[in-house]
Amino acid sequence: MPQKPFVSAQEVAERAGVSRSAVSRTFTPGASVSPETRRRVVEAAEALGYHVNHLARGLMRNESGIVCLIVSEMSTPYRANLIRAMTQQLQNAGKVAMLINTDRSDGSVDLALRQAIRYRADASIILSGMPDRSITQLCLKNGQRLVLINRDDDQQGPLRINLDDAEAAGRVVTAFVRAGCRRLAFANSQAGTPSLMAREHGFVGAAKAMGLPVLVERHGPTNYESGRVLAQRLLTLGERPDAVFCATDLLACGFMDAARHQFRLSIPDQLCVAGFDDIEQAAWSSYDLTTFAQPVDRIAREAVAWLVNEREEPADHSVRFRPDLVWRSSVRGG
Amino acid sequence: MPQKPFVSAQEVAERAGVSRSAVSRTFTPGASVSPETRRRVVEAAEALGYHVNHLARGLMRNESGIVCLIVSEMSTPYRANLIRAMTQQLQNAGKVAMLINTDRSDGSVDLALRQAIRYRADASIILSGMPDRSITQLCLKNGQRLVLINRDDDQQGPLRINLDDAEAAGRVVTAFVRAGCRRLAFANSQAGTPSLMAREHGFVGAAKAMGLPVLVERHGPTNYESGRVLAQRLLTLGERPDAVFCATDLLACGFMDAARHQFRLSIPDQLCVAGFDDIEQAAWSSYDLTTFAQPVDRIAREAVAWLVNEREEPADHSVRFRPDLVWRSSVRGG
DNA sequence: GCAGCATTTGCACGCGCTTGCAAAAAAGCG
DNA sequence: CGCTTTTTTGCAAGCGCGTGCAAATGCTGC
Numbered sequence: 025m026p027q028k029p030f031v032s033a034q035e036v037a038e039r040a041g042v043s044r045s046a047v048s049r050t051f052t053p054g055a056s057v058s059p060e061t062r063r064r065v066v067e068a069a070e071a072l073g074y075h076v077n078h079l080a081r082g083l084m085r086n087e088s089g090i091v092c093l094i095v096s097e098m099s100t101p102y103r104a105n106l107i108r109a110m111t112q113q114l115q116n117a118g119k120v121a122m123l124i125n126t127d128r129s130d131g132s133v134d135l136a137l138r139q140a141i142r143y144r145a146d147a148s149i150i151l152s153g154m155p156d157r158s159i160t161q162l163c164l165k166n167g168q169r170l171v172l173i174n175r176d177d178d179q180q181g182p183l184r185i186n187l188d189d190a191e192a193a194g195r196v197v198t199a200f201v202r203a204g205c206r207r208l209a210f211a212n213s214q215a216g217t218p219s220l221m222a223r224e225h226g227f228v229g230a231a232k233a234m235g236l237p238v239l240v241e242r243h244g245p246t247n248y249e250s251g252r253v254l255a256q257r258l259l260t261l262g263e264r265p266d267a268v269f270c271a272t273d274l275l276a277c278g279f280m281d282a283a284r285h286q287f288r289l290s291i292p293d294q295l296c297v298a299g300f301d302d303i304e305q306a307a308w309s310s311y312d313l314t315t316f317a318q319p320v321d322r323i324a325r326e327a328v329a330w331l332v333n334e335r336e337e338p339a340d341h342s343v344r345f346r347p348d349l350v351w352r353s354s355v356r357g358g
Numbered sequence: 359m360p361q362k363p364f365v366s367a368q369e370v371a372e373r374a375g376v377s378r379s380a381v382s383r384t385f386t387p388g389a390s391v392s393p394e395t396r397r398r399v400v401e402a403a404e405a406l407g408y409h410v411n412h413l414a415r416g417l418m419r420n421e422s423g424i425v426c427l428i429v430s431e432m433s434t435p436y437r438a439n440l441i442r443a444m445t446q447q448l449q450n451a452g453k454v455a456m457l458i459n460t461d462r463s464d465g466s467v468d469l470a471l472r473q474a475i476r477y478r479a480d481a482s483i484i485l486s487g488m489p490d491r492s493i494t495q496l497c498l499k500n501g502q503r504l505v506l507i508n509r510d511d512d513q514q515g516p517l518r519i520n521l522d523d524a525e526a527a528g529r530v531v532t533a534f535v536r537a538g539c540r541r542l543a544f545a546n547s548q549a550g551t552p553s554l555m556a557r558e559h560g561f562v563g564a565a566k567a568m569g570l571p572v573l574v575e576r577h578g579p580t581n582y583e584s585g586r587v588l589a590q591r592l593l594t595l596g597e598r599p600d601a602v603f604c605a606t607d608l609l610a611c612g613f614m615d616a617a618r619h620q621f622r623l624s625i626p627d628q629l630c631v632a633g634f635d636d637i638e639q640a641a642w643s644s645y646d647l648t649t650f651a652q653p654v655d656r657i658a659r660e661a662v663a664w665l666v667n668e669r670e671e672p673a674d675h676s677v678r679f680r681p682d683l684v685w686r687s688s689v690r691g692g
Numbered sequence: 693g694c695a696g697c698a699t700t701t702g703c704a705c706g707c708g709c710t711t712g713c714a715a716a717a718a719a720g721c722g
Numbered sequence: 723c724g725c726t727t728t729t730t731t732g733c734a735a736g737c738g739c740g741t742g743c744a745a746a747t748g749c750t751g752c
Contacts, residue, residue, distance in 0.1 A: 029501045030420075030478065032738055043702045048740055055741090058700060058748095073496050075475045079413045079422060080738040083707050088413060090477075093457070098445070099638075104438035111432070111459045120473060123427070123457045125445045139454060141409045143424075144364065162407050167363045248642060281643040304433075308582060309615040310644040366708055377732045382710060389711090392718095392730060414708040417737050 031072045040068035051076050082144060091119045091331065092140035094133060096126040096152035100247070100274060101303035102318065106151060106173070109324035117332045119146070126153055134159045141166060147331040150175060169331045173323065176218030183330045184342045185323055189219050189300075190226030192316050192347050196269045196298050197230040199314070199349070203296050203356035205267035209239040211254040211279055212271040213246035220246070220271045223300060227269050239265055246271065251278020259287045266295060267355075273299035273306045273315055280311055280354070296355040306352070314355040316347035365406045374402035385410050416478060420501075425453045425665065426474035428467060430460040430486035434581070434608060435637035436652065440485060440507070443658035451666045453480070460487055468493045475500060481665040484509060503665045507657065510552030517664045518676045519657055523553050523634075524560030526650050526681050530603045530632050531564040533648070533683070537630050537690035539601035543573040545588040545613055546605040547580035554580070554605045557634060561603050573599055580605065585612020593621045600629060601689075607633035607640045607649055614645055614688070630689040640686070648689040650681035 033047040040047070042061055049055035050065040057065075068074075082088035091114050095103055111121040124139055126132040133153040140148045141162070147169035154175060160182065163170055170182035177184060200208055210227050212220055224240065231238045241257050244250035251270060255278070258265055270276035276299030283289045283297070291297055299306060302317035326343055367381040374381070376395055383389035384399040391399075402408070416422035425448050429437055445455040458473055460466040467487040474482045475496070481503035488509060494516065497504055504516035511518060534542055544561050546554055558574065565572045575591050578584035585604060589612070592599055604610035610633030617623045617631070625631055633640060636651035660677055 029499060030475075030738090034738080044739085045702060045741080046700090048738095049701090052740070056700060061700080073499070075472060077417070077478060077738055078476045079416045079478050080707085081740075082413045083411070083417065083709090083738085084740045086707080090456075099435070099438040099442040101433070101435070101438075104433040104435075104441075107438075107441075107457070108433040108459065111457050115459055120477065121457045122424075123441070123445050123455045125442065125449055138409060141364075142412045143454065144411060144413050165363065165407070248638070277642065277644075285643050304582070305639060308611065309619050310611075364708090368708080378709085379711080379732060380730090382708095383731090386710075390730060395730080411708055414737085415710075417708085417739090418710045420737080 030077065031074045032077075033074070036065060036068045036072055036074045039072060040064040047074075086144075087146055088144045089119050090122050090143055090145045092122045092124060092136070092143070092145040092148040094124050094126055094136045094140075094148060094150045094152065096128070096132075097245075098123070098125060101305060102272070102274075102301045102320075103151065105303070106318075106320050106324070109320045110149060110327070113324040113328040117328050119328070119332065131156070137163055140168065147171065149173065149327055149331075171327045171331060173327070174217075174219045176222070180341070182341060183327065185327060186342070186344050187219065187318065188344055188346050189222035190229070192300070192349070193223045193226030193269065194230035195349055197227060197234060197236070199298065199355055199357075200267040200269070200296055201234060201236070203267065203292070205296055206236065207239075207263060207265045207267070208236055209241070209258050209265035209268040210271070211251065211258065211268055211275055212240065212242045213250050213275060214242045214244055215246050223269075223271050247274050248278040248281075251275035251280075252282040253278075255279045255282035255287070259283060259289070268295065268297055270297065270299045273301045273303045273313060275299070276313055276315070276354075277305055277311055280313070291354055292356045298355055300347075302350050306350075312352040312354055314352045315350050317350050318347055319345050364411065365408045366411075367408070370399060370402045370406055370408045373406060374398040420478075421480055422478045423453055424456050424477055424479045426456045426458060426470070426477075426479040426482040428458050428460055428470045428474075428482060428484045428486065430462070430466075431579075432457070432459060435639060436606070436608075436635045436654075437485065439637070440652075440654050440658070443654045444483060444661070447658040447662040451662050453662070453666065465490070471497055474502065481505065483507065483661060483665075505661045505665060507661070508551075508553045510556070514675070516675060517661065519660060520676070520678050521553065521652065522678055522680045523556035524563070526634070526683070527557045527560030527603065528564035529683055531561060531568060531570070533632065533689055533691075534601040534603070534630055535568060535570070537601065537626070539630055540570060541573075541597060541599045541601070542570055543575070543592050543599035543602040544605070545585065545592065545602055545609055546574065546576045547584050547609060548576045548578055549580050557603075557605050581608050582612040582615075585609035585614075586616040587612075589613045589616035589621070593617060593623070602629065602631055604631065604633045607635045607637045607647060609633070610647055610649070610688075611639055611645055614647070625688055626690045632689055634681075636684050640684070646686045646688055648686045649684050651684050652681055653679050 033044050037044040037047045047065050049057045050062050114121050124136040133155040137159045149171040151173050164181045172182050172184045208231050212224050228238050241254050243253050289295045299313050299315040302315045306313040306315045367378050371378045371381045383391045384396050448455050458470040467489040471493045483505040485507050498515045506516050506518045542565050546558050562572045575588050577587045623629045633647050633649040636649045640647040640649045
């Protein structure tokens with residue numbers, strides 16, 4: 025559609041009887057314009073339906089106002105919620121979100137970051153996957169800010185926001201033991217992301233420290249169906265576990281459904297279940313799942329606050345949140 | 359961050375020993391460049407980490423490649439899924455999605471569309487709310503394409519994608535009657551969007567046509583909690599309904615949970631429940647909900663295909679899908 | 693009325709890119 | 723080899739905007 029129907033500052037200037045710079049200044053906060061000129065410009069702009077071209081403005085200012093959100097499996101409850109919080113915070117800060125879908129394939133995140141560079145995004149927020157170091161360096165060198173959420177990377181430059189997964193996992197062990205459970209299990213997906221593995225190691229480590237053995241099972245992607253499969257595996261054993269910590273709520277929902285409907289187990293009487301994320305469904309009464317709440321709003325606020333910050337990078341770019349344990353009825357003795 | 363660290367076509371040209379136009383043409387599909395020149399340009403670009411500035415390109419071409427997705431409550435399962443499908447299709451078509459959150463407040467969608475105009479989005483896709491006519495006209499006049507999903511508006515110009523809600527609702531009545539139900543109820547939110555109202559009217563109309571009375575209850579936003587409240591209202595009546603059609607799956611989940619856990623009803627023996635959307639949770643075995651599948655992927659494909667279409671607008675801009683009835687165990691006799 | 697100052701305005705340039713046009717190079721052909 | 727035809731290349735203009743600079747304007751106080 026190579027037409028040029030958008031009204032430009034030039035036309036507004038002509039109609040208002042002022043110079044084009046006056047129009048420009050009217051829409052630039054803090055610029056010097058007399059009230060009278062501003063009034064006439066605004067009036068003309070209104071009448072003509074003028075809107076500042078942010079593409080051109082971005083070109084001049086070297087600041088597009090665009091922030092890239094790089095996500096895979098964005099329709100899962102936790103991700104969707106994080107995206108919501110992020111876009112909301114970005115809008116509040118006068119930025120706008122560009123959303124890019126990635127998949128499991130290698131280089132998918134790199135491709136997304138290249139897109140971010142092409143659109144001269146002021147920043148990129150990576151919620152899934154790990155980009156190649158060379159690409160992140162390219163972004164940083166280009167003055168683009170980078171936020172890594174739960175990526176557990178050690179490179180300097182990006183803001184790294186992480187949860188204390190291992191510590192949280194340890195608290196689950198304590199809860200299970202208090203509930204009188206002795207045969208612990210951990211249900212994980214095969215995705216192997218740093219967060220998931222930290223939960224696994226934290227859980228296993230804490231259990232070992234208390235002298236309790238742990239059954240660990242891993243299967244498939246991090247979703248409901250995998251939770252069911254994991255239940256199949258863990259609940260058909262001779263010595264059935266009496267408490268299972270699922271690496272995410274989605275896994276836990278699948279696990280609980282299989283445990284109840286297929287194995288006729290009563291939760292929490294015969295089996296305690298805990299999850300992670302506190303997705304909306306965890307609060308639904310069919311699950312009423314004890315879980316850890318990811319502070320998505322605080323994460324989003326922190327990320328956006330950091331990336332709109334004019335100042336040079338602060339000393340440490342790493343933030344660590346301690347997730348809240350949300351007690352519900354899937355674990356005895358809350 | 360008013361630095362200028364990005365490498366420009368000029369620099370690539372110098373390094374490759376060619377003119378700036380040659381660089382430009384190398385990255386413009388279909389432009390005339392000799393293989394040798396292209397090779398040298400690509401090599402230099404690679405070495406320098408050059409990426410075409412899409413802001414500037416959009417300025418020249420009058421085509422930004424940006425498509426705006428305007429959504430409210432984007433973390434609900436149905437919306438999140440639609441966003442996923444849309445971004446995916448857009449990426450496949452070489453476009454990029456800009457995501458804008460709206461809320462219930464008046465003018466929220468208008469604000470979003472203004473943002474779309476400022477970034478010179480090639481198109482806007484509206485998944486929630488209704489913009490003011492003056493704004494949509496402004497968008498269209500500016501050559502921006504518009505897609506309205508389930509908005510049921512009658513104005514010409516935008517592509518309007520709708521579901522046959524009323525017809526689907528009629529099929530539910532038939533199903534309920536076949537299942538031997540006689541006391542029908544409809545559980546709706548108070549949002550009052552065209553889709554929701556069409557489902558209500560379709561259901562009530564079809565039931566009336568079969569000589570069956572229908573209890574209709576409306577409450578709150580379209581979410582799980584409202585479903586619970588609606589169950590409170592509808593299940594405490596003297597003559598308790600034996601079949602309820604919930605306007606969305608989310609309402610249905612809340613309704614079912616309350617019916618089971620609070621009223622100790624067995625589904626589908628004592629109560630048949632049907633929903634709409636076929637969100638992921640509908641397939642979870644705790645619900646196993648009979649519902650209508652929104653063809654999100656087809657909707658997304660249709661929308662994107664239309665908006666990347668170079669041609670002048672086709673005669674009719676309205677597409678209507680017939681949702682598939684997904685039979686599960688929440689209704690007897692599937 | 694005028695010097696002295698602060699504020700506002702217009703001019704002109706440049707951000708990084710695409711593209712029409714005409715010149716230059718390459719290719720085809722008798 | 724010279725000529726025509728095709729392809730490739732460079733030049734320069736311009737997309738819509740922000741902004742430094744100098745000229746113009748408005749104010750103040752004498």
